[in-house]
Each structure stands twice: as C-alpha cells, then as structure tokens.
C-alpha cells in the first residue's frame with residue numbers, strides 16, 4: 001500500500017538546513033496498521049506530510065495507494081484520507097453532518113452520495129445523533145472522531161492519522177482505538193499513524209517503525225521489538241556523580257548496557273530482581289547512596305532506550 005525509497009526532507013531555515021527526515025525506506029502492506037513511533041521532532045509528521053502530498057520530498061520516491069507520489073499527487077490525494085494533528089478551528093456554527101457532507105463533495109462525491117456516506121459513517125464513529133450538533137459543542141473525543149470521519153468520508157483504502165489520540169482522556173483514547181481497529185477489520189482500510197505513546201503503538205499496530213532524528217531506527221512487530229531486548233532495566237538516582245556510580249555498578253554486577261539522562265542512570269541487566277541488592281550495597285560502600293530505584297521489564301520504552309540511548313517517556317516530558 002505504501003513503498004518509500006530514499007524519501008527525505010530538508011528544510012531551509014535562517015539558521016541553516018534542518019534535516020527533518022534523512023533518506024528512509026519502508027513498506028506498508030495492505031490491510032495493516034503501522035505505527036510511526038518517536039519523540040517530538042523525530043520527523044514523523046514530516047514523513048506523513050510527504051506521503052500525503054502536502055510537502056514535497058527533497059529526495060527519494062514513494063508509491064502511495066498504487067500511485068507514484070511525484071508523478072500524480074492529485075490521484076494520491078483522491079485515494080487516501082489524512083487526519084492532521086489537530087483539527088482546524090471550525091467556523092462558528094458549523095454543524096457536524098453539514099461539514100462532513102461538504103468535505104465529501106470537495107472530495108468529488110455528489111451531494112446524494114456524500115449525504116449517504118455521512119449517514120453510514122456517523123454511527124461507525126459513535127457520532128450518531130450528532131449530525132445537527134455544532135462542531136464547537138463537541139467533546140474532545142467526539143471532535144477527534146469527527147476529524148477521523150472527515151478523513152474517511154470519501155471511503156479511502158489508506159488513511160494517515162497524525163497523533164490521533166493526543167490530548168484525549170484514557171476512555172476516549174480506548175474508544176478511538178476500537179474505531180481504528182474496526183476500520184481495518186470491517187473495511188480492510190490500511191492505517192499509518194504517528195504517535196509518541198508507547199501503549200498506543202503497542203495496542204494498535206501490527207508493525208512499528210521507530211523514528212529518531214529523522215531516521216528509522218527499528219522496524220518490526222511490537223513483540224519482536226520487545227523480544228529483541230531481553231533483560232531488565234534498573235533505573236537509579238544517586239547522591240553523587242553518575243559516571244562514578246556506573247563504574248561502581250559495573251564492578252558489582254553484570255551490566256550489559258548503561259545510559260544516563262539528566263540524573264538517572266539506566267542499567268540493562270539480565271535479572272533486575274537479583275542485581276538490585278548487590279548494586280545497593282556497592283553504591284553505599286562507595287559513598288553514593290541511592291535516592292531512588294525502579295526495575296522495569298522490557299517494554300517498548302526499553303526498546304527505544306536500547307536503540308537511541310534515550311527514554312521515549314523522558315524525551316516527551
């Protein structure tokens with residue numbers, strides 16, 4: 001459904017070039033849900049905007065929904081749906097149903113076709129009964145589902161969702177996840193979504209592309225990504241120098257990998273439960289009392305940490 005080769009985008013700014021996306025290669029199979037996961041500024045939105053024809057690549061090429069991105073961007077637009085990060089502010093008084101019908105007409109549907117499509121779409125996204133409601137009166141979750149409906153009004157087989165659940169409460173997020181899954185299950189729609197939520201990528205995606213600094217640093221199933229990182233991560237804060245603490249840790253226990261960010265030292269070890277006690281003793285003896293310690297099982301955050309040396313959660317914060 002998507003095949004990108006050497007796709008790249010550099011922005012020219014006053015302070016010099018910004019290489020937002022370095023040449024990337026990836027494929028998305030029809031009927032799959034693929035998550036593009038990465039911290040702020042990783043290049044996710046830029047990638048999506050290139051694939052949806054909103055931004056021209058500075059290098060490379062892509063086939064999107066069977067069409068060459070550079071040769072026929074208009075046809076690409078006809079075949080895809082795109083839900084941007086935050087829906088545009090509606091004109092005062094704009095009504096849900098009326099706006100959806102208008103968007104369908106802008107996508108080339110006749111008035112009757114568009115109205116029929118909107119009638120079918122509203123219940124699918126739990127928006128039934130809200131056709132006459134003003135957009136400004138929708139809740140956050142309803143508004144986001146409305147944004148998704150806009151992307152689906154012309155029945156595309158490929159949909160791009162940019163951070164679909166950012167800003168939603170947990171219940172609305174879970175509800176939108178169900179809707180995204182049903183797009184694939186009931187209609188075979190292929191979905192490429194960006195997110196910086198690990199749980200979202202884990203819950204929704206068949207495959208995850210991890211992006212960092214404009215590169216794809218991993219491309220696999222959530223399970224395979226987690227399986228690739230065996231062991232536990234012990235994260236500690238100490239009263240004292242982290243570099244010294246790392247040396248002490250390496251002497252006391254078998255450390256596979258150590259990374260530090262701000263005042264936290266992350267140690268990847270075979271068994272966290274077995275290593276914590278000797279680590280504590282060694283740090284005490286060295287005059288570096290531990291202020292806090294957490295032991296975590298491999299998660300996608302661990303994967304990200306292993307791949308980039310930084311924690312996704314901390315990067316977001």
Ligand SMILES: Nc1ncnc2c1ncn2[C@@H]1O[C@H](COP(=O)(O)OP(=O)(O)OP(=O)(O)O)[C@@H](O)[C@H]1O
Nearest residue numbers: 011013018020038039040041042043044045046047
């Ligand atoms: N129009 C632009 N001009 C200059 N630099 C830009 C432009 N758009 C994006 N960038 C830069 O390109 C890099 C990638 O940005 P992008 O928006 O693609 O990241 P992202 O992964 O989507 O992040 P977020 O999760 O915050 O949306 C960033 O360094 C950003 O500042």
